[in-house]
Structures are given as structure tokens and as C-alpha cells.
Amino acid sequence: MTSGLVFALAGVLLFVLGLGGVVMLSHALRRILAFNLMGSGAFLVLVGLAQRDGGVDPVPQAMVLTGIVVAVAATALALALVRRLHGAHRDD
Amino acid sequence: MTDAFLDPLPWLIVLPLAWAAMAFLMGAGRGARLAIVALAMQLFLALILATQVLESGPVTHVVGGWGAPLGIDLLADGLSVAMLLLTQAVALPLAVYAQAYFSREAGQFWPLAGFLLAALNALFLSADLFNLYVTLELLSLAAVGLVALGGKPAQVAAALRYLLVSLTASGAYLMGVALIYGVYGTVSIATLAPLMGSAPPMALWLSAGLMLTGLLAKTALFPFHFWLPPAHGGAAAPVSALLSALVVKASFYLVLRLALDVFPNLTALVAPGLGLLGAAAILYGSWRALRTHHIKRLVAWSTVAQLGYLFLVFPLLAPDGLALQAGVVQAIAHGLAKAAMFAAVGVLMLATGRDTLEGLAGVAHRVPLTLFAFGLAGVTLMGLPPSAGFLAKWLLIDAALSHGQWGWVAVVIGGGLLAAAYVFKVLRQAFLLAPEDSRFQPVPRSMEWAAFVLAAASVVLGLRGVELMALLAQGAP
Amino acid sequence: MTLNEALPLAVLASSLLPGLVIFALPEHWVGTRTTLNLFGAFAKLALVGLLLAGVSAGENYGFRHEVLPGLELVFKADALALLFMTLSTVLWLFTTLYAIGYLEGAPHRSRFFGFFSLCVTATMGIAMAGNLFTFFVFYELLTLATFPLVVHRGTPQAMKGGTVYLAYTLGGGALLLTGIVWLYGLTGAADFAHGGYLAVLGSEKAGQLQWVFFLLIAGVGVKTALVPLHGWLPQAMVAPAPVSALLHAVAVVKAGAFGVVRIVYEVYGVEFAQSLDLLAPLAVAAAITIVWGSFRALFQDDLKKRLAYSTVSQVSYIVLGVALFGPIGTIGGLVHLVHQGIMKITLFFCAGNYAEALGIHKVSEINGAGRRMPLTTAAFTIAALGMMGVPLTAGAVSKAWLMDGARAADMGWVTGVLWTSSVFNAAYFLPILWRAWMRPAPAVWPEEHIPAKGRRETAWLLLLPPLITAAAVLVAGVFAEAGWSPLSWAELIAGREYLR
Amino acid sequence: MTLSFAFDLLLALALLWSAWRSLATPDLTRAVVMFIVFGLLLALAWARLSATDIALAEAAIGAGLTGALLLDALGAWRRAAKDDES
Amino acid sequence: MKSALRLAVVLLALVLAGTLMAAILELPGANQSLPAAVAAHMAVSGVEHPVTAVLLNFRGYDTLLEVAVLLLALLGIGAAVHAGSETEDGGAEGDPVLAALARLLTPLLILAAGYLLWAGAHRPGGAFQAAAVLAGAAVLLHLSGQMPAWSSPGLLLRLGLAGGLLIFLALAAGLLGQGALLRYPPEYAGALILLIEASLTISLGLILAGLFLMLAGRRGGA
Structure with a gap:
């Protein structure tokens, strides 16, 4: 059981936890948290699975780097929409 | 180099x-x-x-x-x-x-x-x-x-x-x-x-x-x-x-x-499911489109329905490539026609200031080109000749019949008739005798022409699809 | 692009191009619109004349355009096509004149004449279609082009009539499409051919071919107004008179009948159809329609509705002629295609004149119309007599040939059907004539429009067309045997279908 | 069952626990804080997978920036809620 | 009905987790072909650190699109937020201690970012981490009141934001001369990558800061 495999399995659980969270939670902020967990889970599986026999594979690591940046962009946009939505309710 | x-x-x-x-x-x-x-x-x-x-x-x-x-x-x-x-x-x-x-x-x-x-x-x-x-x-x-x-x-x-x-x-x-x-x-x-x-x-x-x-x-x-x-x-x-x-x-x-x-062999297993979901999309989308009074919402529900057609392709995928051709022609026909329809609806909403069907009657003769564009786009969505939508429908029925699968033929035909129902629900307004709509706001001509060009393109593609088919044959697996 | 290829396209363009230009014309440009309309009509007449001369001399005209690999738009101006084209072209000319007079000062005329031209383009396309695919393209185009004309007035009843019309025709179109694609699956792309192209398939696909035949006939049957599928025709009478005249007496219903002719003769081939015993049920369906149509016509007080039911019945004469195995029956059916057109258009022109000049819509209101509008009523009388099959009229010719055809195909009961129908015809036409000529006029007409100039009953443009077509009814009847008559042309066609 | 496997297992469990807490706690602020803790633990995990680049990025962007954004959004949400009552 | 639905979702999630884990455990040995290929081509990649090589050279096209994603997110925030009324509050007052700390830390953070950028060539680090540190500095300055939130960025700021992407794009297209998009000539690869990384650090730093600052000014979104 290399560390790659452990974190890959942890990643699967995170992914499913996040997926369940997005589907079941109703509060927008919490769903954004859940989406981030889902993403992190997928990243863990991507790198963990590739490195399940030990060794270091730079390709999935580069992909995860790209993924993290994309995730933060999406989260920022989602938060902007939530704030705009919540703020706007108050206006009109 | x-x-x-x-x-x-x-x-x-x-x-x-x-x-x-x-x-x-x-x-x-x-x-x-x-x-x-x-x-x-x-x-x-x-x-x-x-x-x-x-x-x-x-x-x-x-x-x-x-x-x-x-x-x-x-x-x-x-x-x-x-x-x-x-x-x-x-x-x-x-x-x-x-x-x-x-x-x-x-x-x-x-x-x-x-x-x-x-x-x-x-x-x-x-x-x-x-x-x-x-x-x-x-x-x-x-x-x-x-x-x-x-x-x-x-x-x-x-x-x-x-x-x-x-x-x-x-x-x-x-x-x-x-x-x-x-x-x-x-x-x-x-x-x-x-x-x-x-x-x-x-x-x-x-x-x-x-x-x-x-x-x-x-x-x-x-x-x-x-x-x-x-x-x-x-x-x-x-x-x-x-x-x-x-x-x-x-x-x-x-x-x-x-x-x-x-995943060629995996999707073969799930293909009938996709087809059924597509059929459900056609029926549900068309039904919702028929029930709404807001034109833009109607056109949006029409998208949900027309997407169903695309997924009818999967249970019929075969080496003869008929279903693939049908799917691509439907995607292109719907793309052109739906863009034209939304553009036309945009013009109508700008002109009448309202989103509902009732507002359409009084202004129909002021924006004839837009209504003609909406009509042509409707013809494509209904899959009536001489439009690209019709070619897609023809290829889809041909593919279904060559597999002897009558269910999909009925879905395609039914979908076309449902599309006719909600398209004519809008077009009827254009022929209704209605009081002059006072709130008519003139609309730039370039918008009307853009909608017309898109709709006309989907009809012209309906008359000549040979090159497109030759293109699809390149590199098709 | 040789001349033989260009002519069919020119015929299509002669109404398509003016139509598209008319769409763009502003409403008040009456002069330009009228000249465009008439230019289109006369140009088409000349072109069809050329084609007639060429085809009788054995020339063949055709044009092919590939839409998809293995799927072509094929145009072929053969003898059968020209029969329908000549009828439509001539009657479209008169209907255009009539419509210009009828819609004087009405709103949306550019839209009307635009779609009017599209309709005729579609009819020409149907006539010249060289294969089932092309036929279907123009068949559905005709539906799309006629809907705006049916709902032209924009009143709620017009809308209801339009919706019913759409429901029937689009439903029929769907059946037709299924049948055609199924047939393409069996035979691959194949053009219409004298004597049909399915015989080569032999009998092992007989079951499927029978189903396909049912789908095709049901599809074209909607526009032919065969009994279960005729509901839309009376409803479509809400349309203005020129629309009912040209479309519901000539273009649309004839397109259906023409479809039946093409399918039986040039897809299946009449011998092969007989061998699959498809003709008998067709004859029964036609017979039912004939009797039912004329029966229902008896009870219609509304003049145009009565004529509509009469059309339902009369068009099925053509189908009956096609279903009678043998050249005589075929000739009877084909010639009736032309004769019925001439007679029915006269009746609708006159109905339009009565409504326009005196506001008469009902049969009960027509008392004394003969004295007030003698010329219109004279034309109406000639056409009505023709419909009843009175000797020396076109109607008599086609009924005679149909009766002989029935005997030749040893389907004796058909003559019975024809006689009952003739009796019914008399039963619903004679009262009208009796009221118009014999009964005293009412003190005041429902909506009398006194024409401005002098005693003439209505505008020239409204009076001339019915008179000419009424004259044609007599000429076609009396000079039936002449070389250029519709009858001889029908004999030429039948000759090619049978003695292959 | 070496020491490093035990550490990995512990870290994985901590990760899952912090993730579960961040979704399940009723109070929103604590949920966001737990999310930031999760981010830092995740950075550790990446280090364990000898993916130092990702560890840095996760700490700086995942926990840092996203955490700041969430806290700021939460603050704005609270202020807006307070205005509603007033 | 609601609880039954939630139960169903939870069950489904557990089943999915179970099958996923089982699938992972039954997998044979990992396929090590790609890391070997990366190692083989490290010599001509222009950098020593494999992750940076993959990020900027072998799969540089991904990074190009990713920069576009970031700029796009900023645009999306602008589109949604700017329609509302401006309730600019010019940043929090911030107590003096925080302000002093911020003033002290900022140059350090900038230095750290510079180091990270430079280290990226041969040790873990690189443009994204450096940009994140810069963004952290900007957030800190804002929280301590020294940097106002951005309502609608001026031309210079927009140039800064889009500069990274434009330079990267210009280089990618320019390298078509070498026969393909983003095909660095081996001898200049290192220099070109450093140039791209430097411009990305600045631009991404501004964008990541912008993700925070474009929103921070809003009280309750508005």
C-alpha cells in the first residue's frame, strides 16, 4: 500500500463526498465548498493512481497544477454570482 | 518550415x-x-x-x-x-x-x-x-x-x-x-x-x-x-x-x-438508454414549449427537445455511417435555425418591448423579414423540406428503417409534428388581425438581416449536402 | 446546362422569382405587383406551351441536382406532368386576374401574392417531380405555402380552419415520408418510370410493398380528400375566394390526385399493383368518398361548403379512374383531372362573385340572382350542368369514359356508384339553379355593392375569368375528339403507361 | 506496515474528517475554517506524494486565496443579513 | 419524501465509492511510459525541473488555455458584478499594527515570489506559485487599507491583467516559424520559458488579486 494508493482511495472518498454534497446541500456557499472537495478528490486520484507503484510522474502533477488554478477561477466566479445574487435580493 | x-x-x-x-x-x-x-x-x-x-x-x-x-x-x-x-x-x-x-x-x-x-x-x-x-x-x-x-x-x-x-x-x-x-x-x-x-x-x-x-x-x-x-x-x-x-x-x-x-464497445451497451433519454427529451421539451407563453422560454424548451434528436443517433450508430451523418446534419441544422430563431425573437422583443406571444400580433407586418426568418427556422426545426432539418430527419429515418427499429421512426415523426405545433403557435400570431401595436420601437435592419441570413443558410444547406457528407467521410472511424 | 435542362427550371423560376420580389414590394406598389404577377403568368404559359410542343414531338426535358450522395432532386417534364402543368398554368392566369380584382384595396396583398406564387411554384414542382423524394419536397412546400393563404383573413375562424388544415396535411406528410424512406430502403434511389419500377422486386417483398402502398396513399390521400382524411377541405373554405378557387379546386386536391396517379402508374406500375391486388381497395375507398362527398353536399346551406363537399366527391373520380385496371379507365381518370378543374374553378369564381357583389353566402339567399347577375349565373349553370355530366359538357366526357372503363375492367358496381353520384350532383345543383333563375329576388340583397360604372353586375376582372372557364367547359366537351384537347392528351399518356 | 504508511493513513483520515466537518457543521464560519484546514492538510498530502509544486500551489491558492475569498464572501453575507434586519 | 431521496443519494454515493475503490485496487501495475518519456526529453526541454518542463513545454498548450480561463473568470465577475450599483467603501480602515505589518511583509513577499519564479526552472516553484504569493501580498495590503478595491480597471491595469496571455499567445504564434505552435527551438527554450513565466507571474498575480479585490469592495454584493 504505497502512499500513492492511500491518497488515491482517499481521493475517491473525497470525490464522492463532494458529489453528494453538491447534490444534497441547498446553501450556495456550501455547494461551492463541496465542489472544491470534489475537485481535490479527483486531483488526488489523478496523481495517486499514477504513482501507485511509488515513483514520481510529473505529467499528472502538471495537470493538477492547471486544475487547481482552474478550480480557483471557477470558485471566484461562483462566489461573485452568489454575492451578486444575495446582495441584489436586498436591493429590489 | x-x-x-x-x-x-x-x-x-x-x-x-x-x-x-x-x-x-x-x-x-x-x-x-x-x-x-x-x-x-x-x-x-x-x-x-x-x-x-x-x-x-x-x-x-x-x-x-x-x-x-x-x-x-x-x-x-x-x-x-x-x-x-x-x-x-x-x-x-x-x-x-x-x-x-x-x-x-x-x-x-x-x-x-x-x-x-x-x-x-x-x-x-x-x-x-x-x-x-x-x-x-x-x-x-x-x-x-x-x-x-x-x-x-x-x-x-x-x-x-x-x-x-x-x-x-x-x-x-x-x-x-x-x-x-x-x-x-x-x-x-x-x-x-x-x-x-x-x-x-x-x-x-x-x-x-x-x-x-x-x-x-x-x-x-x-x-x-x-x-x-x-x-x-x-x-x-x-x-x-x-x-x-x-x-x-x-x-x-x-x-x-x-x-x-x-469507448466504442462500452457505448454500444448504453446506446439504447441514450436513445430513450433522447426520445423523452423530445416529448417533454416539446410539451413544455407548447405550454409556455413567453417566446424566449418557448425557444429554450425547443432546444431541450431538439437535443433529444441528437441522442437518437446512438442506438443507430453503424458502419454505414448513416446515423453519424444524420446526427451531424441535425446538429448543424439546429445550430443555424436556433441561432436564427433566438435572433428573430430578440428583434420581436425589442420591437414590442414584451416577451409574450400576444404582443407579437400587432407588430407582425412591421418586421416581415424577421418573421420570415422565424418561419424558415421553424421549417428547419420541424424537419420539413427544403431544409437541412429535413435531410437530418430523412437520414435518421433511413438509418432506423435499415435497422428495422420502428420505435425511433415514430419518435422522429412525432417530434417533427410536436415541433410544428409550437412553431405555428408563434407563427399564427403573425397572421392574426390585431389592433395596431402602439408601442412599436423601430429595430436596426442589420439585426433582421442577420437572423434571415442564418435561417436561409439552414435552408440552402437543405438543398446541397454532398460536400458536407464527403467531409464527414474523412477520418470517420 | 442544355435548353432541355433549362426549360423545367425556367418554369419554376417564372413564379418563384416574381413571388420573392413581390414579398419585398411595399403594400401600395399595386402597379408593379400586378405587372409582375401577369408577367409571371404569361411567361409560364409560354414556357408550358413550348414544353407541350416539344413533348408531343418526342423531346424529353429533365434536370437533376444531387442533394446527398444517392439522393437527387429530379425534374422531368413528361406527358403526365404536362397534363397537370397546363391545367395549373392556365387556371393560375385566370385566378391571378380574378384575385387582383377580388382583393382590390384589401390589406397584406404583397404577402398574399407572394405566397400565391410560392403555391404555384410548388404545384409545378409536384408536376415535374421525377422521383418520390422531389415529389415529397414540393408536396410539403405546398402545405407551407398554402397555410398563410388559408389564414389570410386573420379572423378566429380562419385560424381554426388553418390549424385543422395543418394538422391533416402535416400528419399526411409524416405518413408519406415514412413510406417513401421505407421504399428508398428497399429499392435505393429510383426515378418514376413508365410502367413502374417495383415489378423487378418480384413478390417476396409483397407484404412490405403493400404496407408501403398504404402509407403512400394515406399520405397523398389527405390532399386528395379521401373520406377519412377529407375533414380539412370544408374547413379551409374560410379562405378568400381566389384561394378556394385555385387551391382547393385545382392545385392542392389535384396535387394529391396526381400523387396517386404517379404512385400507381410510375412507382408500382398498374400491372404490378393489380397483381398485389392493391387497386380494388383503392377503388372502394374512392367509391365511398364519391358517394359520401356528394351525399354530404346535399345538406350544406353554405354555398362554398357545398362546393367543397362536391370537390371531395369529384376528385375521387380521378382516383376511381386510376383504380380501374385498363387504359379506358385511366383515360377517364386523367381527363377528369382537367375537366373537374375547369368546372370547379368556374363554380368558385361565381360563388366569389355572388359573395362580393351581393353578399350571398348561403344557398337560401341565392333566389333571383339570375336576373340580377345573368352572366355569372349563366357561367355557374354551365359548370353545374357539367358537374352533373349533362351531354356536350366536359363532365359528360369524363363520366362516359369512366363508365366504359368500369365495364372494361369488369367492375360493374362502379357504374352504379357513378350513377348514384350523378343523381346526387343533380340533387344539390338543380335547386341552386332553380332558385337563381326562377325564384323572385329578395327586396334587398344582404350586402349589395352597386358597381360604380353602369349596369354591369361586377368588375370586369371578376366577370371575365368565370365566363372564359365556363366556355372552356363547353369547348372541352364538344371538341373532345380534337387533337389538342385534354382527352387526346390523356390518351397519349395512357398509351405510354400501358403499351410499354 | 511501515511508519510512513501509518502517517499517510492518519493524514488521509484527517483529510476526510476535515472535509466531512466542513460540509456538515451548521455554522457557516466554522465550515469555512474547516475548509481552510482541509486545504492545509491537502498541501501536506501533496508533499507526501512528493508533489512539492502542488503542495505550494495548494497552500497558496487552495487554502490561502480560496479561503480568503470564502471568508470575504461570508463577511459580505453577514453584513447584508445585518442590513436586512436594520 | 425528502429524507427518502436523501437516503437514496447517500446509498448511491456509497455504492459509487465502493466500486471506484474496488476498481482501483484491482488495477495492475502503473504504466510508467510517460514519466520515462519526460525524463528522456528533459535535456531539450530548456529546464531541469520535470513539472515545469511538462507545464511550460510538453503540455504548454494546456497552460495557455488555463491562463485564458483565469482571465475569463475575472471577466465573468466583472460582467455579473458591475451591473450593480457601486457601493464602494474604499477598503477597511485597518488598525495601524496590521498596516505596519503589511508594509513590512510586502517587499519580503515580492522577494519570495521572485525566488519562486527563478527556482521554477530547477526546483519546485514557478509562475503559479509566485503569482499566488504576489496575490497574497495584494490581499494583505487591501485588508490593511493601503490598496483600494478595483471597481473598473483602467487601461494600465487591464494591460497588466491581459499582458501575460498576450505575450504567451504572441510567442506561441511566433514559434509557428519553427514548424508548430509553441515549438521552442531547443537552444532558446530555457530563455523563452523564463520570459513566459515572468510575464505570467505578473499577470496571474494581478488576476488572482483581482479575483479578490473586484469583489472585496462590495458590501453585500449589491
Whole structure:
């Protein structure tokens, strides 16, 4: 059981936890948290699975780097929409 | 070596990215003329690429010069070039339309639209699963930004729901890519195809399931359709046109690409299910379209229904390629017709200031060209001759009959009649004798002509599909 | 692009191009619109004349355009096509004159004449279609082009009539499409051919071919107004008179009948159809329609509704003629296609004049119309007598040939059907004539429009067309044997279908 | 069952626990804080996978920036809620 | 009905987790072909650190699109937020201690970012991490009141934001001369990558800061 495999399995659980969270939670902020967990889970599986026999594979690591940046962009946009939505309710 | 400069393929991605960034630099509201000129060039480039593919088969562009498993390859085969042509052919008239539509508060429309079109071109050309993930994200964020344009609460809520569905779907897709990389150690479609053995490990089934479900959610196929009507129905006319005509087609194209190249034997198992979901989408979408009184919401529900047709293709996929041709012609016909219809509805709403059907009667004779465009687009959606929609319907029925599957024939015919019901529900208003609508606001002619050009294109394609079929034969698996 | 290829396209263009230009014309440009209309009509007449001369001299005209690999738009101006084209072209000319007079000062005329031209283009396309695919393209185009004319008035009843019309025709179109694609699956792309092209399939696909025949006939049957599918025709009478005249007496219903002719003779081939015993049920369906149509006509007080039911019945004469195995029956059916057109259009012109000049819509209101509008009523009388099959009229010729055809195909009961129908015809036409000529006029007409100039009953443009077509009814009857008559042309066609 | 496996297992469990807490706690602020803790633990996990680049990025962007954004959004949400009552 | 639905979702999630884990455990040995290929081509990649080589050279096209995604997110925020009324509050007052700390830390953070950028060539680090540190500095300055939130960025700021993408794009297109998009000539690869990384650090730093600052000014979104 290399560390790659452990974190890959942890990643699967995170992914499913996040997926369940997005589907079941109703509060927008919490769903954004859940989406981030889902993403992190997928990243863990991507790198963990590739490195399940030990060794270091730079390709999935580069992909995860790209993924993290994309995730933060999406989260920022989602938060902007939530704030705009919540703020706007108050206006009109 | 210098002929790489003349290769249209990379420019189809670099150009939209460049003018999107330039439009952002020029500040809010500007960039219309730049976009129109650039889109004209992109259409020209797409046509050159199409002739290249027609003559010498699929064109590959090795980014960075490293070659498939290590680097990323861009592939232009018949299917992707057909979708590229659709994208540029819809984007150019819509750009002219948007220039007049957003006379004042264009806000960030032009940069967002630029990135959206760049994402579409990149997606159609990419042959690498992770790269497709990045293009899908670029596409989704651009689309969400466009839906939220203007910041009205209803729009922002629709944009948020669309974003959450889209991100969850991308997450599932990414997990699928992770599993594939785990099993085969590569994400390049060209390298993966031969590796797909007959007895795939369970991980591959899960990967296919996750990626497929994610893409179905992005295509708003029946159980996942709930986000589309508020998003497409509420957005500004050129935005809804871009989204309904192109964005949902991109994820459908990916489902097709995965079904044909990456998971051929797996999708054969799930294909009847896809067909049933498609049939359900046609019936439910058309029924909801019939019940609503708001024109834009009606056209948005029509998109949900017409997408159902695309998925009827999967149970009929066969080496004779009939179903594939039907799917692509339907995607192109719907793309052109739906863009024309949303453009026409945009003109009608500007003219009457109202979104409901009743407002249409009094103003019909003031905007005859727009109603003619709406009519022609309706003819394509109904699948009546002489439109491209009719060719798609013909090919689909032909494919279904050659498999002896009468169920799909009934669905296709029924769908066409339902489409006729909701299209004529709108067109009837144009013939009703109604009091002169006092609140008529004149509409720029360029908007009417843009809608007409799009609708006419779908009819002209209905008269001549030979070249398109020859193109699709290139590199079809 | 040789001349033989260009002519069929020119015929299509002669109404398509003026039509598209008329769409763009502003409403008040009456002069330009009228000249365009008439130019289109006369140009088409000349072109059809050329084609007539050429075809009788053995020339063949055709044009092919590939839409998809293995799917072509084929145009072929053969003898059968020209029969329908000549009828439509001539009657379209008169109907255009009539419509210009009828719609004087009405709103949306550019839209009207635009779609009017599209309709005729579709009819020409149907006539010249060289294969089932092309036939279907123009068949559905005709539906799309006629809907705006049916709902032209924009009143709620017009809308209801339009919706019913759409429901029937689009439903029929769907059945037709299924049948055609199924047939394409069996035979691949194949053009119409004298004597049909399915005989080569032999009998092992007989079951499927019978189903396909049912689908095709049901599809074209909607526009032919065969009994279960005729509901739309009376409803479509809400349309203005020129529309009911040309479309529901000539273009639309004839397109259906023409479809039946093409399918039986040039797809299946009459011998092969007989061998699959498809003709008998067709004859029964036609017979039912004939009797039912004329029966229902008895009870219609509304003049145009009565004529509509009469059309339902009369069009099925053509189908009956086609279903009678043998050249005589075929000739009877084909010639009736022309004769019924001439007679029915006269009746609708006159009905339009009565409504326009005196506001008469009902049979009960027509008392004394003969004295007030002698010329219109004279034309009406000639056409009505023709419909009843009175000797020396066109109707008599076609009924005679149909009766002989029935005897030749030893289907004796058909003569019975024809006689009953003739009796019914007399039963619903004679009262009208009796009221118009014999009964005293009412003190005041429902809506009398006194024509401005002198005693003439109505405008020239409204009076001339019915008179000419009524004269044609007599000429076609008396000079039936002449070389250029519709009858001789029908004999030429039948000759090619049978003695292959 | 070496020491490093035990550490990995512990870290994985901590990750899952913090993730579960961030979704399940009723109070929003604590949920965001737990999310930031999750981010830092995740950075550790990446280090364990000898993916130092990702560890840095996760700490700086995942926990840092996203955490800041969430806290700021939460603050704005609270202020807006307070205005509603007033 | 609601609880039954939630139960169903939870069950489904557990089943999915179970099958996923089982699928992973049954997988044979990992396919090490790609890391070997990366190692083989490290010599001509222009950098020593494999992750940076993959990020900027082998899969540089992904990074190009990713930069576009980031700029796009900023645009989306602008599109949604700017339609609302401006309730600019010019940043929090911030107590003096925080302000002093911020003033002290900022140059350090900038230095750290510079180091990270430079280290990226041969040790873990690179443009994204450096940009994140710069963004952290900007957030800190804003919280301490020294940097106002951005309502609608001026031309210079927009140039900064889009500069990274435009330079990267210009280089990618320029390299078409070498026969393909982003095909670095081996001898200049290192220099070109450093140029791209430097411009990306600045641009991404501004964008990541912008993700925070474009929203921070809003009280309750508005």
C-alpha cells in the first residue's frame, strides 16, 4: 500500500463526498465548498493512481497544477454570482 | 518550415484568443468591429481547413513538436471541421447582430464571446482528454459569464445554477480522465484507441460512465435539462443564440467523439438508454414549449427537445455511417435555425418591448423579414423540406428503417409534428388581425438581416449536402 | 446546362422569382405587383406551351441536382406532368386576374401574392417531380405555402380552419415520408418510370410493398380528400375566394390526385399493383368518398361548403379512374383531372362573385340572382350542368369514359356508384339553379355593392375569368375528339403507361 | 506496515474528517475554517506524494486565496443579513 | 419524501465509492511510459525541473488555455458584478499594527515570489506559485487599507491583467516559424520559458488579486 494508493482511495472518498454534497446541500456557499472537495478528490486520484507503484510522474502533477488554478477561477466566479445574487435580493 | 504560418489550424485557436484579449484591453462595450473582422477571417480559415481535409484527409498539428503521448496533438477530421464550420458560420452573423443589439451597454460581451468561440474551436480541434477538460472549463465559464451579463437577479440565479451543474459535470469528467490515466498512463485519444482491449477493467467502465454522465449534464439531455430554459431563456438574445446553437453542441460532439474513438464497445451497451433519454427529451421539451407563453422560454424548451434528436443517433450508430451523418446534419441544422430563431425573437422583443406571444400580433407586418426568418427556422426545426432539418430527419429515418427499429421512426415523426405545433403557435400570431401595436420601437435592419441570413443558410444547406457528407467521410472511424 | 435542362427550371423560376420580389414590394406598389404577377403568368404559359410542343414531338426535358450522395432532386417534364402543368398554368392566369380584382384595396396583398406564387411554384414542382423524394419536397412546400393563404383573413375562424388544415396535411406528410424512406430502403434511389419500377422486386417483398402502398396513399390521400382524411377541405373554405378557387379546386386536391396517379402508374406500375391486388381497395375507398362527398353536399346551406363537399366527391373520380385496371379507365381518370378543374374553378369564381357583389353566402339567399347577375349565373349553370355530366359538357366526357372503363375492367358496381353520384350532383345543383333563375329576388340583397360604372353586375376582372372557364367547359366537351384537347392528351399518356 | 504508511493513513483520515466537518457543521464560519484546514492538510498530502509544486500551489491558492475569498464572501453575507434586519 | 431521496443519494454515493475503490485496487501495475518519456526529453526541454518542463513545454498548450480561463473568470465577475450599483467603501480602515505589518511583509513577499519564479526552472516553484504569493501580498495590503478595491480597471491595469496571455499567445504564434505552435527551438527554450513565466507571474498575480479585490469592495454584493 504505497502512499500513492492511500491518497488515491482517499481521493475517491473525497470525490464522492463532494458529489453528494453538491447534490444534497441547498446553501450556495456550501455547494461551492463541496465542489472544491470534489475537485481535490479527483486531483488526488489523478496523481495517486499514477504513482501507485511509488515513483514520481510529473505529467499528472502538471495537470493538477492547471486544475487547481482552474478550480480557483471557477470558485471566484461562483462566489461573485452568489454575492451578486444575495446582495441584489436586498436591493429590489 | 515556414509553411506552418499558413496552416489554418493553429490560427483558428490563436485568433479568437487574441481578439478576445484585445477586446478586453479596449475596455467595456468596445470590440465589435474587431470581432466581426476576426470572425470573417476565422470563417475563411475554417473553409480552407475544410478543403484541406477534403483533399488530403485528417490534418494533425503537433503542438510543441513533441508528438502524441508526451505533447498534445490537435486533430482536424471530418467531424471536427464540420463543427468548426458551424461555429464560425453561426458566430459571424451573430456578431453583426450583437453589434446592433448591444448599441450601448455591451459590457464585457465581446471578450466573453471571444473566449467562448476560442474554447469551441480549441475543443473541436483537441485530441487529448485533459486538454478537452480545460477547453470545457473555458467554455463553461465563458457561457456562465455571458448568461450573467447585465446582472439581473433572475439571470444571475440561472447563471449560478448553470455554473454549479457545469462544474459538477466537469468534476465527474475529470475523475474519468484520472481513471483512464491510471489504467493506461496516457490521455491522448490517438494513443488510447488501440489500447482499448475487448475486456476492459472495471475502472474503464466507471470512467466511461462518469465522463458520459458529466457530458450529458453539460448537453442538458433530458434528466439534466433543468438548468437550460432559465439560462438560455433569460439571457440576452445573442447570448441565448450562441449558447443554444453552439455550446450545448460542443458537449454532444464530445459524447460522439468518446463513443466513436475512445469507448466504442462500452457505448454500444448504453446506446439504447441514450436513445430513450433522447426520445423523452423530445416529448417533454416539446410539451413544455407548447405550454409556455413567453417566446424566449418557448425557444429554450425547443432546444431541450431538439437535443433529444441528437441522442437518437446512438442506438443507430453503424458502419454505414448513416446515423453519424444524420446526427451531424441535425446538429448543424439546429445550430443555424436556433441561432436564427433566438435572433428573430430578440428583434420581436425589442420591437414590442414584451416577451409574450400576444404582443407579437400587432407588430407582425412591421418586421416581415424577421418573421420570415422565424418561419424558415421553424421549417428547419420541424424537419420539413427544403431544409437541412429535413435531410437530418430523412437520414435518421433511413438509418432506423435499415435497422428495422420502428420505435425511433415514430419518435422522429412525432417530434417533427410536436415541433410544428409550437412553431405555428408563434407563427399564427403573425397572421392574426390585431389592433395596431402602439408601442412599436423601430429595430436596426442589420439585426433582421442577420437572423434571415442564418435561417436561409439552414435552408440552402437543405438543398446541397454532398460536400458536407464527403467531409464527414474523412477520418470517420 | 442544355435548353432541355433549362426549360423545367425556367418554369419554376417564372413564379418563384416574381413571388420573392413581390414579398419585398411595399403594400401600395399595386402597379408593379400586378405587372409582375401577369408577367409571371404569361411567361409560364409560354414556357408550358413550348414544353407541350416539344413533348408531343418526342423531346424529353429533365434536370437533376444531387442533394446527398444517392439522393437527387429530379425534374422531368413528361406527358403526365404536362397534363397537370397546363391545367395549373392556365387556371393560375385566370385566378391571378380574378384575385387582383377580388382583393382590390384589401390589406397584406404583397404577402398574399407572394405566397400565391410560392403555391404555384410548388404545384409545378409536384408536376415535374421525377422521383418520390422531389415529389415529397414540393408536396410539403405546398402545405407551407398554402397555410398563410388559408389564414389570410386573420379572423378566429380562419385560424381554426388553418390549424385543422395543418394538422391533416402535416400528419399526411409524416405518413408519406415514412413510406417513401421505407421504399428508398428497399429499392435505393429510383426515378418514376413508365410502367413502374417495383415489378423487378418480384413478390417476396409483397407484404412490405403493400404496407408501403398504404402509407403512400394515406399520405397523398389527405390532399386528395379521401373520406377519412377529407375533414380539412370544408374547413379551409374560410379562405378568400381566389384561394378556394385555385387551391382547393385545382392545385392542392389535384396535387394529391396526381400523387396517386404517379404512385400507381410510375412507382408500382398498374400491372404490378393489380397483381398485389392493391387497386380494388383503392377503388372502394374512392367509391365511398364519391358517394359520401356528394351525399354530404346535399345538406350544406353554405354555398362554398357545398362546393367543397362536391370537390371531395369529384376528385375521387380521378382516383376511381386510376383504380380501374385498363387504359379506358385511366383515360377517364386523367381527363377528369382537367375537366373537374375547369368546372370547379368556374363554380368558385361565381360563388366569389355572388359573395362580393351581393353578399350571398348561403344557398337560401341565392333566389333571383339570375336576373340580377345573368352572366355569372349563366357561367355557374354551365359548370353545374357539367358537374352533373349533362351531354356536350366536359363532365359528360369524363363520366362516359369512366363508365366504359368500369365495364372494361369488369367492375360493374362502379357504374352504379357513378350513377348514384350523378343523381346526387343533380340533387344539390338543380335547386341552386332553380332558385337563381326562377325564384323572385329578395327586396334587398344582404350586402349589395352597386358597381360604380353602369349596369354591369361586377368588375370586369371578376366577370371575365368565370365566363372564359365556363366556355372552356363547353369547348372541352364538344371538341373532345380534337387533337389538342385534354382527352387526346390523356390518351397519349395512357398509351405510354400501358403499351410499354 | 511501515511508519510512513501509518502517517499517510492518519493524514488521509484527517483529510476526510476535515472535509466531512466542513460540509456538515451548521455554522457557516466554522465550515469555512474547516475548509481552510482541509486545504492545509491537502498541501501536506501533496508533499507526501512528493508533489512539492502542488503542495505550494495548494497552500497558496487552495487554502490561502480560496479561503480568503470564502471568508470575504461570508463577511459580505453577514453584513447584508445585518442590513436586512436594520 | 425528502429524507427518502436523501437516503437514496447517500446509498448511491456509497455504492459509487465502493466500486471506484474496488476498481482501483484491482488495477495492475502503473504504466510508467510517460514519466520515462519526460525524463528522456528533459535535456531539450530548456529546464531541469520535470513539472515545469511538462507545464511550460510538453503540455504548454494546456497552460495557455488555463491562463485564458483565469482571465475569463475575472471577466465573468466583472460582467455579473458591475451591473450593480457601486457601493464602494474604499477598503477597511485597518488598525495601524496590521498596516505596519503589511508594509513590512510586502517587499519580503515580492522577494519570495521572485525566488519562486527563478527556482521554477530547477526546483519546485514557478509562475503559479509566485503569482499566488504576489496575490497574497495584494490581499494583505487591501485588508490593511493601503490598496483600494478595483471597481473598473483602467487601461494600465487591464494591460497588466491581459499582458501575460498576450505575450504567451504572441510567442506561441511566433514559434509557428519553427514548424508548430509553441515549438521552442531547443537552444532558446530555457530563455523563452523564463520570459513566459515572468510575464505570467505578473499577470496571474494581478488576476488572482483581482479575483479578490473586484469583489472585496462590495458590501453585500449589491
